[in-house]
Amino acid sequence: MRVIERASEMQTLVLNYKKEGKIIGLVPTMGYLHAGHMALVKKARAMCDLVIVSIFVNPIQFGQGEDFDIYPRDLERDLKLLIDEEVDFVFHPAVGEMYPPGYSTYVEVEGEITSKMCGASRPGHFRGVTTVVSKLFHICLPDYAFFGQKDAQQVTIIEKMVRELNFPVKIVRVPIVREEDGLAMSSRNVYLNPQEREDALVLYRALKHAEKLIAEGERDVDFVKQEMEKVIKMVPYAVIDYIEIVRAEDLGALDKIEGQVLLALAVKIGKTRLIDNLLVEV
Amino acid sequence: MRVIERASEMQTLVLNYKKEGKIIGLVPTMGYLHAGHMALVKKARAMCDLVIVSIFVNPIQFGQGEDFDIYPRDLERDLKLLIDEEVDFVFHPAVGEMYPPGYSTYVEVEGEITSKMCGASRPGHFRGVTTVVSKLFHICLPDYAFFGQKDAQQVTIIEKMVRELNFPVKIVRVPIVREEDGLAMSSRNVYLNPQEREDALVLYRALKHAEKLIAEGERDVDFVKQEMEKVIKMVPYAVIDYIEIVRAEDLGALDKIEGQVLLALAVKIGKTRLIDNLLVEV
Numbered sequence: 021m022r023v024i025e026r027a028s029e030m031q032t033l034v035l036n037y038k039k040e041g042k043i044i045g046l047v048p049t050m051g052y053l054h055a056g057h058m059a060l061v062k063k064a065r066a067m068c069d070l071v072i073v074s075i076f077v078n079p080i081q082f083g084q085g086e087d088f089d090i091y092p093r094d095l096e097r098d099l100k101l102l103i104d105e106e107v108d109f110v111f112h113p114a115v116g117e118m119y120p121p122g123y124s125t126y127v128e129v130e131g132e133i134t135s136k137m138c139g140a141s142r143p144g145h146f147r148g149v150t151t152v153v154s155k156l157f158h159i160c161l162p163d164y165a166f167f168g169q170k171d172a173q174q175v176t177i178i179e180k181m182v183r184e185l186n187f188p189v190k191i192v193r194v195p196i197v198r199e200e201d202g203l204a205m206s207s208r209n210v211y212l213n214p215q216e217r218e219d220a221l222v223l224y225r226a227l228k229h230a231e232k233l234i235a236e237g238e239r240d241v242d243f244v245k246q247e248m249e250k251v252i253k254m255v256p257y258a259v260i261d262y263i264e265i266v267r268a269e270d271l272g273a274l275d276k277i278e279g280q281v282l283l284a285l286a287v288k289i290g291k292t293r294l295i296d297n298l299l300v301e302v
Numbered sequence: 303m304r305v306i307e308r309a310s311e312m313q314t315l316v317l318n319y320k321k322e323g324k325i326i327g328l329v330p331t332m333g334y335l336h337a338g339h340m341a342l343v344k345k346a347r348a349m350c351d352l353v354i355v356s357i358f359v360n361p362i363q364f365g366q367g368e369d370f371d372i373y374p375r376d377l378e379r380d381l382k383l384l385i386d387e388e389v390d391f392v393f394h395p396a397v398g399e400m401y402p403p404g405y406s407t408y409v410e411v412e413g414e415i416t417s418k419m420c421g422a423s424r425p426g427h428f429r430g431v432t433t434v435v436s437k438l439f440h441i442c443l444p445d446y447a448f449f450g451q452k453d454a455q456q457v458t459i460i461e462k463m464v465r466e467l468n469f470p471v472k473i474v475r476v477p478i479v480r481e482e483d484g485l486a487m488s489s490r491n492v493y494l495n496p497q498e499r500e501d502a503l504v505l506y507r508a509l510k511h512a513e514k515l516i517a518e519g520e521r522d523v524d525f526v527k528q529e530m531e532k533v534i535k536m537v538p539y540a541v542i543d544y545i546e547i548v549r550a551e552d553l554g555a556l557d558k559i560e561g562q563v564l565l566a567l568a569v570k571i572g573k574t575r576l577i578d579n580l581l582v583e584v
Contacts, residue, residue, distance in 0.1 A: 124413040125432075185437055
């Protein structure tokens with residue numbers, strides 16, 4: 021496994037592999053890898069000749085006052101995990117390599133899909149995501165790129181970007197990986213103290229409660245959202261950012277629960293903002 | 303020569319040629335081809351194994367009240383000209399193929415480079431250009447893309463976009479082609495009546511006058527701009543949009559005339575907005 025820090029070197033390497041007809045897989049990450057990331061890597065390893073994992077904590081997707089500076093990093097541990105999965109290249113650029121002085125080019129998906137849910141509480145976040153993903157796609161030129169269903173809004177936006185800008189890349193969605201007790205894997209889980217770690221289960225509990233109601237025949241969006249809210253409020257200090265029930269395909273609003281439906285929520289447990297979601301087919 | 307209307311078909315074709323190691327050249331145009339375009343095509347033909355010319359009048363780079371609807375089109379004539387130059391593919395998509403319903407993804411270079419000069423009088427114009435060029439780059443996957451120096455601001459912006467988004471594309475600038483009397487070739491010249499056609503020479507005359515002053519040692523930006531203005535005002539009904547003397551590399555402001563300098567102007571002759579420019583090395 022080789023670690024590459026320069027965009028031009030990474031691109032030149034990949035162009036040569038492509039000339040040989042190799043199928044390239046890219047797993048974009050911000051590092052501090054957990055079992056959720058590793059599921060993406062394993063999927064890429066199974067599907068592609070050459071697997072590139074990018075590790076880059078992308079400053080432009082963090083807002084003012086968010087956790088860019090303290091976002092957990094452990095490159096050495098990450099590299100060991102990736103060697104074990106027989107990854108070929110790690111692309112690990114410095115911030116100045118990705119955004120040199122005077123940088124001013126951005127890729128943006130406009131509209132409700134980026135302005136609601138996480139977009140409402142994190143303005144500019146998805147513009148930062150679509151910009152860095154565009155850059156990574158041009159640098160690594162993947163045939164397949166792997167994203168986790170954990171960030172459901174993110175992957176839906178990236179799919180729209182790929183379709184609308186005609187990127188020659190296929191997006192592969194990989195299901196959420198959970199701890200044994202149901203907490204969705206996240207690098208930010210490390211912020212939780214033991215009490216918060218236990219209370220964080222309330223997100224998954226709210227989703228499973230909603231899933232059960234829907235399985236029992238409930239179709240009223242607002243009612244199910246209220247029921248989810250009740251579950252969250254069993255942790256008195258939890259602060260709900262949003263609870264949404266939307267069309268999975270484009271995150272559009274629903275009159276009633278039918279078709280492929282995404283249940284999604286963001287909740288602050290102490291200082292840590294957690295997200296989770298569940299897909300339901302009605 | 304084949305004419306392709308579907309983005310997916312074009313992309314699939316190109317991916318196959320790339321597997322064979324072919325070097326791809328793209329000449330993006332809005333059609334109604336003139337000798338300026340043909341200089342780009344000839345350059346592409348000389349440098350590449352496979353030459354693609356795109357013909358697409360891009361609605362999102364036209365503002366409200368601009369000439370999108372009446373922009374001159376003559377596909378049949380264009381195709382004949384391109385056959386003569388042994389072009390391999392013409393990519394000629396419909397508007398709905400490029401921008402299907404619900405389309406909302408844009409690529410934007412922000413800052414003075416896009417907000418001054420043509421960007422000031424045509425807000426959103428360059429966002430439309432960088433978006434369509436990004437799409438064309440992904441659809442046609444060129445190794446080289448050819449742009450005319452006539453649209454100096456456009457090609458400077460595209461170079462910045464390519465650099466900052468890490469597109470694996472090399473931009474080739476091709477010098478302005480002029481009529482015998484000096485008028486820069488433009489599809490919009492067809493709008494000019496005989497009197498306007500004669501008066502349109504004032505743009506080139508102003509540029510040549512400035513070039514002469516600089517050759518004689520003049521270094522004062524404002525003085526040279528005033529001198530250019532005097533030349534334009536010899537056509538009393540001409541309306542100056544802008545006259546600029548800027549750093550060629552990034553269109554940045556200059557304290558004095560030195561280095562690689564771009565003299566650029568936009569002037570309305572009757573209803574027709576014309577642009578022209580000249581590079582000067584001091």
